[in-house]
Amino acid sequence: MIVLSYQPVSYREFKKVIKCGLEFGADILEVRGEKINHKELIKILNDKTLPKIFTYRLNQFSYSKIKDVSKKYRIALESGIEYIDVDINLGKSFINKLKKEINKTKLILSYHNYEKTPKLKYLIQILDYSRKISSDYYKIVTYANSFNDNYSILKLLEIASKKSIPLIAHCMGEYSKSGRILAYKSGSLFFYSSMKSNSETASGQIPLEYLTTIFKIKNLYPSTRVYGIVGNPLKQSKSWLFHNFGFNQTGTNAIYLNFPVNDLETFMDYFKSYIRGISITIPFKEEILKLPNVSSKIIKEIGSANTAIIKDSKPVLFNTDYLGFKEIVKGEKLLQNSKVLIIGAGGSARTVIYTLKKFDNEIFIINRNFERAKNLADEMNVQVIKDKNKLPSQMDVIINTTPGNNLFMLNLVKKIFAEKKIKLVVDLDLNFKESKLVSMCRQKKIKLINGFEFFIHQAIHQFKIFTGKSLSIRKARKFLLENYDKQF
Numbered sequence: 001m002i003v004l005s006y007q008p009v010s011y012r013e014f015k016k017v018i019k020c021g022l023e024f025g026a027d028i029l030e031v032r033g034e035k036i037n038h039k040e041l042i043k044i045l046n047d048k049t050l051p052k053i054f055t056y057r058l059n060q061f062s063y064s065k066i067k068d069v070s071k072k073y074r075i076a077l078e079s080g081i082e083y084i085d086v087d088i089n090l091g092k093s094f095i096n097k098l099k100k101e102i103n104k105t106k107l108i109l110s111y112h113n114y115e116k117t118p119k120l121k122y123l124i125q126i127l128d129y130s131r132k133i134s135s136d137y138y139k140i141v142t143y144a145n146s147f148n149d150n151y152s153i154l155k156l157l158e159i160a161s162k163k164s165i166p167l168i169a170h171c172m173g174e175y176s177k178s179g180r181i182l183a184y185k186s187g188s189l190f191f192y193s194s195m196k197s198n199s200e201t202a203s204g205q206i207p208l209e210y211l212t213t214i215f216k217i218k219n220l221y222p223s224t225r226v227y228g229i230v231g232n233p234l235k236q237s238k239s240w241l242f243h244n245f246g247f248n249q250t251g252t253n254a255i256y257l258n259f260p261v262n263d264l265e266t267f268m269d270y271f272k273s274y275i276r277g278i279s280i281t282i283p284f285k286e287e288i289l290k291l292p293n294v295s296s297k298i299i300k301e302i303g304s305a306n307t308a309i310i311k312d313s314k315p316v317l318f319n320t321d322y323l324g325f326k327e328i329v330k331g332e333k334l335l336q337n338s339k340v341l342i343i344g345a346g347g348s349a350r351t352v353i354y355t356l357k358k359f360d361n362e363i364f365i366i367n368r369n370f371e372r373a374k375n376l377a378d379e380m381n382v383q384v385i386k387d388k389n390k391l392p393s394q395m396d397v398i399i400n401t402t403p404g405n406n407l408f409m410l411n412l413v414k415k416i417f418a419e420k421k422i423k424l425v426v427d428l429d430l431n432f433k434e435s436k437l438v439s440m441c442r443q444k445k446i447k448l449i450n451g452f453e454f455f456i457h458q459a460i461h462q463f464k465i466f467t468g469k470s471l472s473i474r475k476a477r478k479f480l481l482e483n484y485d486k487q488f
Contacts, residue, residue, distance in 0.1 A: 002217060003053065003192045004208050005201040007032035011043035018049050020195050024208045025218060028083070030055055030192065032201050033072045041072060045079035053108065055085040070094075077101050085110050085139065088130055095133055108168065110139035117142040117149035117171060123156045127165070137166045137189060141202070144171035147261050150179030151270040157186045176204035177488065178228065178257035182274060185220050185255075197487070210488065214244050215255055226274055227466055228257035230267065231281035236403075236431045238480055239279050240488050242459045243466070245479045250469045258488055265291060268315070277309045277466050282403060285321075285347025293317050302354045303379070304347035307462050318465055321351040324458030328449060329359055334424040339394055341366065341385075341416075343409050344401035345373040348428055352399055353380045364392060368408040388412055391420070399426040405436045413437060417444055424448070430455050433484065456480070 004026035008014040014031070021029050031044055033056040045052065054076035056069050069090070076084055077098070085108040086095055099107065111126050118126070123140060130138050138160075144150055153169050160167035168190045170176065170183040184191040194205040211217040229239045243256035254276075261267040264284045268291060280288050285304040289295065295317040299305050302322060308315035329335040336359040342349050345367035353376075356363055363382040367373035370386050377384035385391060398416065402409050416422060417440065424447045427437050432450040441448040456477055463471050 001027040001190050002208070002211065003028045003030050003190050004195060005030035005032065005055075005192050005205065006195055006199065007035055007201050008040070008044065009035050010040045011047070014044050014047075017195055018047065020208060021050050024212045026050065026193070026208055028053055028190070030085070030201070032057070033076075038071065038075060041075055042079070045076060045081055051082040053083040053085050054081050057087065057112075058090070066094075073098055074101065077103070077105055081105055083108055087112065088133070092133060099134075106136040108137040108139050109133055109135035110141065110168075113142040114172075115143055117144055117152050120152045120155050123152060124159065127156065127160065127167070131165070137168055139168040139190075141169070142171055144173045144175035144179060144204075146263070147175045147179065147259055148263065148266055148270055150176065150182060153179065153183055154186050154274065157183060157188055161187045172202045172204045174204060175260060177206055178259060180204065180206065181215065181217070181220070181255065181257060182226070184217070185222065185224060185226070186274075191217065206488070210486070214241065214483075214486075216244070216248060219253070220255060221253070223253060225252075225254040225276040226257065227254060227277045227279075228259045228275060229279040229281060230259045230261050230264065231284055232260045232262055234258045234260050234281070235487060237281065238430060238455065238484065239459065241480055241483055241486065242456075242476060243463060245476060246463045246467070246469075246471045249471060249475065250467065252467050252469065254467070264288065272310050272313050275310055277307070278315070279462060280306045280308060282346065286350070288315065288317065291315065298322065302350050304350045306347070306351075306458070307465055309465065318462075319351060320458040320461040320465065321348060321454075322355055323461040324454060324456075325351060325355045326358075327457050328426075328454060329355055332424070332449065334397055334447070335359060335361070335426075337361065338396040338423075339392060340364065340397040340399060341391070341395050342399045342401060343367070343412065345369065345376045346401065348401040349376065350380070352401055352428075353382055357382075361397075364395070366412070368406075388415065391416065395420055395422060397424045397426065398422055399428070400437060401428050403429055404431070405434070410436055410440075413440060417446075422446055426454075427451050428454050452480075 004021045006017045028051045030053040083106045088111050109130055150171050157169055169188050170180045193208040193211050194200045197207055229237055240256050247254045264287055285306055288305050293315045299317045305317035305319050306321045307318040339362045342365045364385055365373050365377050366385040374384045425441050426449045428451045430451040432438050432452050460473050
């Protein structure tokens with residue numbers, strides 16, 4: 001069931017929550033009771049528009065706080081509320097007294113760890129201890145310090161399912177967002193959402209609107225295929241918008257998530273049985289080839305990959321950056337038989353070099369880390385520039401493969417613009433709306449191909465690999481531009 005959680009101070013304020021819940025399909029509203037007075041709480045609980053959970057989280061134990069907790073739970077029970085969520089730290093005596101006053105209300109007995117996710121064996125012990133108190137549901141919520149912490153929760157849910165234990169379990173924190181969806185898919189009975197991204201009652205909650213309109217959470221089944229993007233950071237990524245739009249357009253039973261990962265090998269080991277395919281971004285486009293994989297001659301020649309299908313527990317690798325960039329090169333004469341400077345020496349730079357060499361370009365590479373650039377230049381047989389003050393006398397095109405508004409790239413481009421006549425700039429960074437490089441090109445009236453176009457072209461190919469289905473590039477572009485400012 002989908003829960004819309006909110007911490008109100010008045011019934012008038014809570015009416016907006018009710019409206020949001022009705023509009024976007026919440027099954028239950030959670031009323032957090034820490035800030036509301038008794039009179040306003042009664043008004044909220046007397047509104048029977050949607051079923052409710054009443055919850056009170058204590059951050060300090062004092063006589064006045066315990067008194068307030070007791071009073072508000074009794075108000076909730078007297079109203080005939082559908083659920084109460086009681087923290088196990090309130091103690092067995094407190095909980096048993098409440099239970100004597102319960103009529104039809106369902107009890108959720110919850111445990112929270114706001115600092116970390118304990119190892120699986122300790123989570124099992126926590127669940128076993130909680131079950132010493134009879135309850136309709138048990139809830140275990142922990143803090144994820146890395147995305148891989150979500151794995152322990154998923155394994156706990158598997159154990160609970162086998163034992164028919166009614167469990168709600170997920171992580172919280174920024175690393176928990178996609179983990180919450182995986183937990184719900186894996187059997188967690190409730191999914192807690194927020195009204196807006198700035199009104200979370202726990203960190204990592206996803207806005208209800210996103211859940212129902214983009215992720216289509218109501219259509220999430222055990223059979224739903226999971227795809228996602230692996231990398232870090234992922235705030236700038238729009239892949240979740242693109243692919244979930246595509247799944248919805250084509251009627252594909254799949255969902256696409258963000259996997260903000262620091263340890264690729266551990267992620268693949270833990271989650272390969274939960275996912276069907278991944279997009280791969282910074283910093284793992286080259287590292288993915290070091291893991292056991294299945295790859296084509298082209299992948300080996302490029303030395304990087306940005307797409308994988310998981311088959312027999314191994315990633316089958318593809319490079320849709322190459323396919324997308326090749327389309328751009330074919331349609332732009334300035335990317336053929338030209339002198340091209342590539343800024344950067346990572347996985348994207350590899351793909352760009354590999355593609356440009358097929359179109360008779362003279363290629364130069366420069367990078368903040370010279371040794372990395374030299375190694376790549378030697379490997380791919382192109383020229384490397386060590387000193388930015390000793391650039392070639394003529395250059396036609398600059399291609400930026402580095403992320404964000406980094407100073408190395410910006411200062412270099414500023415110097416080149418002042419000294420040379422550049423005909424075209426290609427910026428592979430997706431965040432074109434905030435790109436200083438884009439602004440510099442506009443000021444100088446230099447032709448620009450931005451990262452959004454590159455992203456769209458490669459993503460169309462990636463979607464076809466994931467699903468076997470074609471997607472309208474026109475419709476996808478329109479949807480992304482209309483929803484571009486959304487973040488997950």
